[in-house]
Structures are given as structure tokens and as C-alpha cells.
Amino acid sequence: MPRGTLPRFTRRLPLAPLVLATLLAGCQGLPGASSAAEPDEDPLAGAPPVTRGLDADSLSGLLEAELAGQRGDYPRATRGFLDVAERYGSAPLAERATLAARFSEDPRLLEEAARRWQALAPESDAPARLLASLAIQRGDWNAALAQRLAAISRGAQEELTGFVESALEAGADPTPLLARMREHLAGPGEAGHDSQLATALLEAAAGGRAAAEQRLSRLAREAPELPDLWQVRARLALEADDPASARSAARRGLEVAPGDPRLMLLLARAEIRLGGIEAAEATTDALLDDHGDDPELRLGLARLFLEEEHLPPARRLLLPLVGDDQAPPLAFLLLGAIAEEEGEVDNALLYYRQVPEGEQFLTARLSAARMLIEDDRLLDARAFLRLERLRHEAYRSELVSLEVELLDEAGHVEQADALLDSELSQHPDDERLRYQRAMRAFADDDLAAMEADLRHIIEADPDNANALNALGYTLADANLKGRLEEARELIERAHALEPGNPAILDSQGWVRYRQGDPEGALPWLERAWSAMPDQEIAAHLIEVLWALGEEQRARELLEEARQRFEERPLIDDLLQRHPELDAPGHDD
Numbered sequence: 001m002p003r004g005t006l007p008r009f010t011r012r013l014p015l016a017p018l019v020l021a022t023l024l025a026g027c028q029g030l031p032g033a034s035s036a037a038e039p040d041e042d043p044l045a046g047a048p049p050v051t052r053g054l055d056a057d058s059l060s061g062l063l064e065a066e067l068a069g070q071r072g073d074y075p076r077a078t079r080g081f082l083d084v085a086e087r088y089g090s091a092p093l094a095e096r097a098t099l100a101a102r103f104s105e106d107p108r109l110l111e112e113a114a115r116r117w118q119a120l121a122p123e124s125d126a127p128a129r130l131l132a133s134l135a136i137q138r139g140d141w142n143a144a145l146a147q148r149l150a151a152i153s154r155g156a157q158e159e160l161t162g163f164v165e166s167a168l169e170a171g172a173d174p175t176p177l178l179a180r181m182r183e184h185l186a187g188p189g190e191a192g193h194d195s196q197l198a199t200a201l202l203e204a205a206a207g208g209r210a211a212a213e214q215r216l217s218r219l220a221r222e223a224p225e226l227p228d229l230w231q232v233r234a235r236l237a238l239e240a241d242d243p244a245s246a247r248s249a250a251r252r253g254l255e256v257a258p259g260d261p262r263l264m265l266l267l268a269r270a271e272i273r274l275g276g277i278e279a280a281e282a283t284t285d286a287l288l289d290d291h292g293d294d295p296e297l298r299l300g301l302a303r304l305f306l307e308e309e310h311l312p313p314a315r316r317l318l319l320p321l322v323g324d325d326q327a328p329p330l331a332f333l334l335l336g337a338i339a340e341e342e343g344e345v346d347n348a349l350l351y352y353r354q355v356p357e358g359e360q361f362l363t364a365r366l367s368a369a370r371m372l373i374e375d376d377r378l379l380d381a382r383a384f385l386r387l388e389r390l391r392h393e394a395y396r397s398e399l400v401s402l403e404v405e406l407l408d409e410a411g412h413v414e415q416a417d418a419l420l421d422s423e424l425s426q427h428p429d430d431e432r433l434r435y436q437r438a439m440r441a442f443a444d445d446d447l448a449a450m451e452a453d454l455r456h457i458i459e460a461d462p463d464n465a466n467a468l469n470a471l472g473y474t475l476a477d478a479n480l481k482g483r484l485e486e487a488r489e490l491i492e493r494a495h496a497l498e499p500g501n502p503a504i505l506d507s508q509g510w511v512r513y514r515q516g517d518p519e520g521a522l523p524w525l526e527r528a529w530s531a532m533p534d535q536e537i538a539a540h541l542i543e544v545l546w547a548l549g550e551e552q553r554a555r556e557l558l559e560e561a562r563q564r565f566e567e568r569p570l571i572d573d574l575l576q577r578h579p580e581l582d583a584p585g586h587d588d
Contacts, residue, residue, distance in 0.1 A: 061080050061083055061084050062080065062081070062084050062093075064076075064080050065077045065078075065079075065080025065081045065084070065100075066080075068080060069100050072103075074100045074101065074102075074103040074104040075101075075104045075106060075109060077097075077100040078097045078098075078100040078101040078104055078109055078113055079097075080097075081093050081094070081096045081097035081100060081113075082094065082097045082112075082113060082116060085097055085116060085120065086116070089120060090120065091117060091120035091121040091124070094113065094116045094117035094119075094120050094121070095117050095121075095126075095127075097113040097116070097117070098110065098113040098114050098116075098117050098127070098130065100113075101113040101114075105500075106499055106500060107134060107137070107138070107500050108499070108500060110130075110134065111131065111134050114127050114130045114131050114134065115127075115131065118131060123154060125151050125154070125156045128147045128148075128150060128151045128156075129147070129151070131143075131144075131147050132144040132145075132147035132148055135147065136166075138530070138531060139170070139172075141167040141170070141172040141177060142172075142176045142177060142180065144163075144167075145163070145167075145177055145180055145181070146180060148160065148163060149180065149181075149184050152184075153187075159194060160181075160194050160195055160197075160198035161194050161197045161198045161201065161228060161232065163198070164177065164198040164201045164202055165201065168201065168202075168205050174202045174205035174206040175206050177202050178199065178202040178203060178205075178206050178208075181195065181198060181199045181202055182199065185199060193219060193223055193226055193228075193229070194228070196215060196219050197216075197219070197228055197229065197232050199215065200212040200215045200216050200219075200232060200236075201232060201236070203215065204236050204239070204240075209236070209240065212236060213236075216229065216232065216233055216236075220233075224256070225256050226256070227253050227256055227257035227260050227262075227263065229253070230249045230250065230252050230253025230256065230263060231250075231253060231260075231262050231263055231266065233245075233246075233249035233253075234246045234247075234249040234250040234253065234263065234266040234267075234270065235266060237249055237270075238266065238269060238270065238273070243269075243270040243271075243273035243274045244270075244274065246266060246269070246270040246273075247267060247270035247271065247274065249266075250263050250264075250266045250267035250270060251267065254267065259290050261287060261290075261291065264283055264286065264287050265287070265300075265301075265304065267283050268280045268283040268284050268287075268301070268304060269304060269307075269308075271283065272304070272305065272308045272310060273308065277310060277313060280305070280313070281313055284301045284304070284313075284317070287301065288301070295321055295324075295326075295327075295328050295331075296328070298317050298318070298320070298321060299318070299321070299328060299330055299331060299334070301317050302314040302315075302317040302318045302334060303334070305317070306334065306337075306338075311338050311341060311342060314334070314338060315335065315338050318331050318334055318335050318338075319335070322335065322351075322354075329355045329356055329358055329359065329360040329361075329364075330360055332351045332352070332354045332355045332360075332364070333351070333352070333355050333360050333363060333364050333367070335351045336348045336349075336351035336352040336355075336364065336367060336368070337367065339351060340367070340371050345371060345372070345375050348368070348371060349368050349371070349372070349384070352364040352365065352367055352368035352371075353368065353388075357392060357394065357395065361392070361395065362395070362398055362399075362402065365384075365385065365388055365399060365402065366402055366406075368381075368384060369381040369384060369385055369402070369403070369406055370406060372384060373406060373409075373410055378410060378412075381406065382403065385399050385402065385403045397427075397430055397432040397433055398432070400419065400420070400423050400433060401432060401433065401436055403416075403419060404416045404419055404420055404436065407419065416440075417440075420433060420436065420437050420440070421437075424437065428456075429460055431457050431460070431461060431464065431467075434453045434456055434457055435453070435454075435457060435466065435467065435470075437449075437453050438450045438451075438453035438454050438457075438467075438470065439470075441453065442474065447474065447478065450471075450474065451471060451474075454467045454470055454471040455471070458471070463497055465493075465494040465497040465498045465501065465504065466494075468490045468491070468493050468494035468497070469490070469491060469494035469501075469503060469504045469507050471487075471490050472486075472487045472488070472489075472490030472491035472493075472494060472507055472511065473487070473491065473503075473506075473507040473510065473511075474487075475487035475490070476488070476491070476507065476510055476511035476514045477510065477514075479514050484511065484514055484515050485515075487511050487514075488511045488512075488515065491504065491507045491508055491511055492508075494507070495507075495508055500531070502527075502528045502531040502532035502537070503528075503532070505524050505525075505527050505528035505531065506524070506525060506528040506536070506537045506540060508524040508528075509521040509522070509523075509524030509525035509528060509540060509541075509544065510525070510540050512524065513540070513543070513544050513547070518544045518547040518548050519548065521544050522541075522544055522545070522548065525537065525540050525541040525544055526541065528540075528541075529541050533564065534565075535561055535564075535565040535567075535568040535569075535570055535571055536570045538557060538558075538560075538561040538564075538565075538568075538571060539561075539568075539570040539571050539573070539574045541557060542554045542557050542558050542561070542571075542574060542581065543574055543578070545557065546578065546581060554581060555581065558571070558581060558582075
């Protein structure tokens, strides 16, 4: 299936039971700017002024860049400012280029501008923070850490413990981060306590729990007054399934910092793990008393109990929220999930239906419909979704798409087909549903029907990058004789519209490979893999590396894919076609 081309509204929605996220999955805020300016506002108005004399060419280029920015052509504005900044070695102009690039929606251009700004202003922390933010956004936590440590070496104040927590929660590999932190600790100057705590977190995550404990024990002797020390010790103890030690560390921390909310949360979690539900509830009640019974806090505490499947205390925490006109939508969703878990189907349905339009809306309707189907009430589920379409016209397409998915899941494929055909007969220009029907045709190997629906979308919306890429990729992947150049043109059009889209980058590489140009394909696939490591891109990249004779890299990536992806049908298919890829003696 065309990788990554399904837009959000047609991607297969998860049909597993609702997964409740952990409370302490905090994330560092990133420096950044809005991706779009107000209509009457100049996004470059706050940029630094140009203070040095310019020759005629540079003045002309600068004026063109200014005019491009005013017209909203931010890529051209960025290039113009960068050209003049390069000629004059001007950090203010590079900063202005970076500000314009923020609005270009092109991460690579923004990074290029920020790197130039950093090169011209190496002592400035602002470009370093921006580059760290961009590295985090593309999942390169090692590069982000390098930027932070460089800023620290210049005397800046950069928080590392929270950064490492966020990296680990995002699934970052701790090994390279740990190597970088140890190099930092071995460098000149005295390492701060924050650096030691961050390193201990990485040591524990990398399997060196004993080293982490030794580090934390030394720090406890040197600075027992640090609340963060006890927070880290409690967290690591919980991760090691040692709630008794976690409780002890949290209590010790609360002696140092009474009322510290993170320590109280860790104490509550430890008490829950130890079966002390009353003690945990006393702690959560104290938190609510101390922090003004904030709805978000109440939600977080409820999720704390839900993580350990203690439903009654979670329900007690949530019920006061739903009597308020400003009740958080998540409260209704969680109460619905609790009622569903306890077998109260009709009660759960009432809660799910009260989730208003917005972020949780579709999740609630999916949960309600799936619950009814699992309760052997398919007709009720369909009637519910039909009524919801009438009540919420803005979500009509999404709700139809959801019903199609659920019918497929229940094995009623013909009913799903009929629903899609009926809706498209009434709304023939509904891109969402037409795209979904195209993808279903592809799954049924009906390329003609798929192409017809995608052509319909493209004729109505020539700038639909998803449809352009889906059709181009399909033609390339099918390797249809005489149509590869057409496939490439479609993909090039999609790329011009969304230059940073990893799925389109993958298509760019794959069509070149199909045209017999593996060397030209390689950089596109490497960029796609770097931006979005998934098993289909991996399969393409492995095949191209093998075709280029880079057998070691191909096998290394194959092994990485095996470790990373539990389900990897396209990797398996590649091995069926090229069994020589498999290293001798490998037992999959």
C-alpha cells in the first residue's frame, strides 16, 4: 500500500481498548514560532535591522527578500537574506533569514538558516536552542543534547534532567546520549548536579543500574538537600519494580521539599503499587488541597490510578468534573472507559456521547461504537454513528470512515463497500471518502478503480499532495511499463507541495530505483528513513543498498529493522525475493 499517503482522516484508527497514558510523561517546551502570520502582520517586523552598508547587488537582493516576505513567499525571502548574510558575514541578516524560514514550513530550510546564523554568531544561545528544537522534532536527541552541552560550555543555563527524561520517554537510544554526557562530565570544569542526575538516568536506561545507583548515592552524600535527587531515585526505583524503595525516596524528598507535587505523585504511585490505596488517596487529596483542585491535576491523578487498574478511586476523582459546564472532554472519555471496563455499556455510551467536538471527539465515538459491536450490538453501533453524523455535520466524513473501518473489522466488507458507495453518490467530491475507497481498491488489487478515484481527487484539487503521491507511488511500485515517467512527474508535483514529507521522499527514491537509477534513489531514501524510520522505507533502502553493492550496510539495516519492527511484511517480502540478503546462519 502507498506508504504514508493515507491522510489522517483515512488512516486505520486503532481498534484496541483505550490505552491510558502515564501521568509523568512530561515534555520540554520547544523554542519556536507560529507557522503562519496574522493576515495584516509582518512576521519579520521584529527581526534585527540591517546596519552595514550594501553594494548595489546586495541592496537589490535584500529588497527582493523583503518584498518576498511581505508577499508571504518565505522560502524566497529566506534565500535572499541568506545570500546577503553570506556575502557580508552578517549575523543579523542570518537571524532575519531564520525568522523568515520559520514561516516557510520547510524544516530543512529552517535548519540551514539556523546553522548559518550559528556560524556567524557562535556565542549566541538563540540559534543553538532553535537547532536543538529542530533536532528533537526529527527525533535526533543526540544532536539536540550536543547543542545543549555546547551552550553550557559557553556559560548558559540549560536544564538536562528534564531533557533526558523527555528523550527516554520518546524512545531515544540512551547509549549515544550517555557517551556524550560522560564526555561532558570528563571535560574541564566542575559538572553540576543536574548533569550528574541526567547521567544517572541514562545509565539506568542503558542497563547500568548499578552505576546509576552509585552515582546517586555519591550525590546523596554531597547534596541531600536536592529535591530532584530524590525524585530521580524514586522514579528509578519504580522502573526497577521496587515500590518500597520508591516510597522511601519520595518521603525523603518531601522532608526536603514539603508539598513538592512531583514527589507527591511518585509517592502516590508507589503506594498504589504497594496496594496502599487509602494512603495513595490521602496523598492525592493533599495534592488537590494544595493546588486548588485544578481540573487538569484531578485528571492526571485519576489516570495515575487507572494505570494500575484501580477504577473506583479514579471514578471518584473524575465525577466532580462532569458536573461543571466547563468539564474537560477527557473526563467524559475516561469515565466512559471506566464504565465500559466494568460492563456498564449503556452508562459508558452516555459518557462517550458527551465528549464534545474537538480533540477527543472521534476517539469517544470509536470507543462507543466498538464497545457496542463487542457487545453483539452491531445494528445499535451503526444507528449510533448515523445519528452522530446528523448531530455533528462537520464530522460526517470522519464518522463514515470510522464506520467503514469498524465494519471491516467485524468482517462485513460488503456493508462497508455499500456505505462508501452510497455516501460518495451523495457527496461525489468528498476527498476523504474517495481517497479511502481508492485505498480499499488498492488493497483488493483493483488498480484501475484506485486510479479512477485518485484522478477524480486530483482533477478537483490539483494540489492534493496525498493523492498525487499515492498515484505516483502506486504506478512506480507496480513497475508498469511505459508509466514510470508519469509516476515520477506525479511524485515531483507532490514533493513541490510538501518537500519535507517523508512518504514523498520515499516515493522520490523508489521511482528512481524503478527507473534503473539506484545511485539517484539512495539520498532520497536515506532522507526518508532519517525523517520517519518505518519498515516500508527500510525495505526500499535495504534493496537499494544491496543493488549498489553496499552489502554490509544493507545487512546492518536489515538487522536493525528486525529489532525495531515486530510486524514487517514488506521486509519479509524482500527476503523472499532476495534470500541472499539474509546473513548466513541467521535464525529469524
